[in-house]
Amino acid sequence: MAPSQTAILALSDGTVATGTAIGAIGTTGGELCFNTSMTGYQEIFTDPSYHGQLMMMTYPHIGNYGVSERDNEASRPMVAGVIVRSYSTEYSNTMADGSLHDWLKNHGIVGISGLDTRRLVRHIREKGVMNAVISSEEPDTDKLIQKAKKWPSMAGLELASTISRGQPTHHGPDEGLRIAAFDYGMKQNIINKLVEQGLRVTVYPARTPFSEVEKTEPDGYFFSNGPGDPNPMEYALESVSKAIETGKPIFGICLGHQVMALQQGIAVDKMFVGHRGANHPVKNLKTGRVEITTQNHGFSITQDAVDESIAEVTHINLNDQTVEGLDFKKFNGFSVQYHPEASPGPHDSAYLFEEFCRRVERIAKSETATAS
């Protein structure tokens, strides 16, 4: 049932595992990370935040329900490679357009299956994140380990602009309040969620000069999720400060949350092991309610790093107490580290899009009132 060509996974610390090649034949590398979500492999593989990473799914059976156009978060897979325990070439789902196997192959994604993924998860958990290489063509493990060692580290890596769209795109109604979104690797479902609020969304390439964006007179600004380290993203920090100057409401998710925090002088650090899954408990400190959230980040903010006068910590992760949400004091902006758009994952946090929309409406209304 499964193609039987051998593939090798080599980690930069010399750990090696052998399995079966899946997807395209070739060699690939990147930061080895894992995701504990039991559904939603296609959304994960197409999430631009995973750009350049090797994605290992902890749930053993992957491919079961095939792939479907409606489950894409971007038009193509974004991960650099996939690692699974047991790969289903045959699939079953009413909504499926085809098999994961053909899809990976057609998009040239190299993968490996049939290895003890749990062992590797435990390994990274103990040793911290590291780079790795998957190859279904190079049998020499030493060469592969060397290759993994030389693979550039995520820390200090600016990746957002490399996957951002080339041209602005427009979404939603022709009329209504306008949102300008900066695309650092924006998930499709964030656009969908904003549009569901009745907002008119224009998504701009990451490095679009702010003056150009401002010309369209947006009613609110959005900073998207995306891959890599926020620290070298000078251009994004500049966009944030200019957006603040406009006085319009600002909302940020994930990488967007991080660049907003950085702009306000809050430190964002690389984590020992990132959060990647769809079961993380986040407590909303304003309401006392807990949301089960989708998470995907390798950098984070600790509570100590947040100066009360700059921002209020609105959400925390109940597992490790890291900051999950900020409401900024010096401007009308808020941001979350996790993914309220879910996809994959629970829909508990969808209220944040409503909150953003409310803020945008309120400001727009008061401005209209002032103008008249």
Place this chain on the structure above:
Amino acid sequence: MPKRTDIETILLIGSGPIVIGQACEFDYSGTQACQSLKEEGYRVVLINSNPATIMTDPMMADKVYLKPLTEASIKEICEIEKPDAVLPTMGGQTALNLAWNLNHEGYWKEQNIDVIGVDIDTIEITEDRQRFRGLMEEIGIDQCRSRTARSLLEAKEIVEELGGLPIVIRPSYTLGGSGGGIVWNQDEFERKILRGLELSPIHEVLIEESIVGWKEFELELLRDNNDNVVIICSIENFDPMGVHTGDSVTVAPTQTLTDKQFQKLRDAAIKMMRSIGTFAGGCNVQFATEPGTDRLVAVEINPRVSRSSALASKATGYPIAKIASKLAIGYNLDELENQITGNTSACFEPSIDYVVVKVPRFNFEKFQNIDEELSTQMKAVGEVMSIGRTFPEALNKAWQSLEIGRGGLGADGYEELDRKQVRERLTKPYWDRSLQIRNAFKLGASVEEVHDITKVDPWFLEQIRYMVELENETEQYEPDDLPEELLIKLKKAGFSDRQIAWLTSHRGDDVTEDQIREKREKLGLKATFKLVDTCAAEFPAQTPYYYSSYEDEGESEVSDKKKVVILGSGPNRIGQGIEFDYSCVHAVMAANEMGYETIMINCNPETVSTDFNVADKLYFEPVYWERVYDIIQHEKPEGVMLQVGGQTALKLAKQFQKHNIPILGTPFELMDLAEDRGKFSRLLKELDIPFPPYGTAFSVEGAINVAEKVGYPILLRPSYVLGGQGMRIAIKEDELIRYVNDVLRTHPENEFLLDHFLEDAIEVDVDAIYDGEQLHIAGIMQHLEPAGVHSGDSTAVLPPYSLSDEVIETMKEYTQRIAEALQVQGFINVQYGVTPDNKVYVIEANPRATRTVPFIAKATGVPEAKVGTKVILGAKLSEFDLSSQLQDYAIKEPVFPFDKFPEVKKELGPEMKSTGETIYFLKHFDDEHFKKPYEFKNLYLSK
């Protein structure tokens, strides 16, 4: 919100005797609830009539009432104990119904007792299908079309409306779907409707559009007072709609849903739970999805812990009942810790990195003329759960767990497969559907064909097809040339050495499982043990809960402490149920107290023994030789404890002996001797102890000869059985021939015994513990029913109510002699027949803990199971206080499943048929609990 301080005493209602649809999962939830509430400092008062439960142990609650589960008992207890609150969600539908009834009459309010864990109105909403339906409509949750009927006429009109048959009927307020089912044709329509109307306590049935063949899913939810909701587990049924979920093969987590589809279920479940009330606690929601479309309909919601939540707890490692109890007394989820990791929040949704398969266990062979077709009324008596890294691995392990003689999903012995028969067997849902699917693939059927017939999702079918593909590939080899790569694939897919031996045998069964083990050991191919940790290894976990798989890395570290392995009793079935789990749990506690590290092996998700807090280490594994041996090789215990797990553990004794694994307590040869009816009778002769005239035989001819010698009626008994399986009373030759043929079919290799049946004898059970020097008579129980009715089916009175002192002394003396001769170290049970002339005959002896151990322990207050275990481990009886606290009499009353099988006649005989029992303390013989069974004692004795 922290815990409530306005309540001190909490009344917990148990679920009573084990019946189909309500088994030991409620001992598990009740036990967890007791512990959970007690550790918060509440005074816990418990009512349950089931003596075989751990929850009714004195240390579990501050006050335990072993009383009938009636409104009257509850009121009586409330008078004395003055509870501030009642928690009715841990005792199944029984407890909920009691709480509801008492609420209905205004009792709780009048007594100022707070109902916690559920909103009492919620019970009504979820049980009254019409109201539930209305509510679902209100909140926009789709349902299958349906309407309630109160009469046959109304039922006919509704069927017209729904476009004719088939339709589904569900009587309101019944347990385990009693009286429910699918009506396929006009012939059965009237009968089934009338029966449903009769069974429903409010005489209502719901008539539903048939969604037979749709895909079925379940979610387990928890909610706190702050309205935070988490989904603990998702379950996908292998068997599509039409089969009661308790009778279905189920899989966790869901396998064939995309995230969008799954989140739709999640959103709907949360919405549903919120719509039925604001209570803090557990909830189970069932859904169906229409194949070919995205249509999702809600099937039902249960606002309590359930069989599924026990399964979900074991499947994920998240202790639902324990947490639900904490929520009921005011805690919020984010104030509680994930007990598995010890340092993350309990407010999360477990992620698992393995596949869990549950397979139900049935007992159809015990009932004549039973309708084996599965339907919406539950028929299973128990279940097994298995954990594997993949579905094939888990499925094979589940079949190894069932204890029906299988080495896995087929491929374990010669079977003539007939295309037509397999096809016929697949057209309707039967208990062995997964095996028949395997057979169909073996015969070359395609996934499409099998899907068309069974409606089982093609993904599952594809997995089974892959298993058959491996079988077919393996068959081409001899063991010596079996490629390593293929052997690895087989082991990863859960194939047992026995299956591989069979597949590589080309002359009958010339290859043995030991040969295959040897081969893989040479290759270094060993089972690894992975951890169940609720988080897919994202965080380090502290709970020692393991399953086996063939992977690169094992996580079970072996300590240098002295350890003992306790074998669990496997799935519940008639003859071997919760009573043995009770003894297993006590054995663990006793061994812990004696300084041993305890290792529990069991595969029954409903039990307390598989609670990961019970033993020092839990291996959730089949109690199947290969799996047990793998664990023993890894752990290297001082020995294994076989006396507490019923017949399951004993059956493995031969293998332990053969592989030089020490058996603790009574030596193997002598245990074996007691099991071998022929040898045992010879021993009795030597000891000068009377027994009914007998003979042994291997064949029909032999049996006829013996019968002529000893005289009819004849009691026919196969060796090595529990619950009297296959035992029959024959009054004449043609009956004898028929019964012998039955035995030869099921137990071909063993000698069987033919006793002269003692007519009109009184049967007596004696349970004792012997330490090599001293004999402790734990209890002597006189049966109300005459000898011939299986002891498990008898109403037993402790102590005897009509035997002379002389007879009792004789029995004590015989028991001592037998215990000595068998060199018993630990438990012994002897069954006696006392004839009208006061002569005492030995019927059989069991050198192990029996079904009655918990009953006696509850009646006398002596922890017999613990004492016995400690004796097995070397303690002396003189170390214990063994004085009985029993005043007057205790009576054990059996509970039968005949209401679930209307087509079966109520007949009792030497083969056990009851599923559970209750205890009742008797003060005088005018009591209904004595008078009634006494009056009917001869009525049902049959063959």
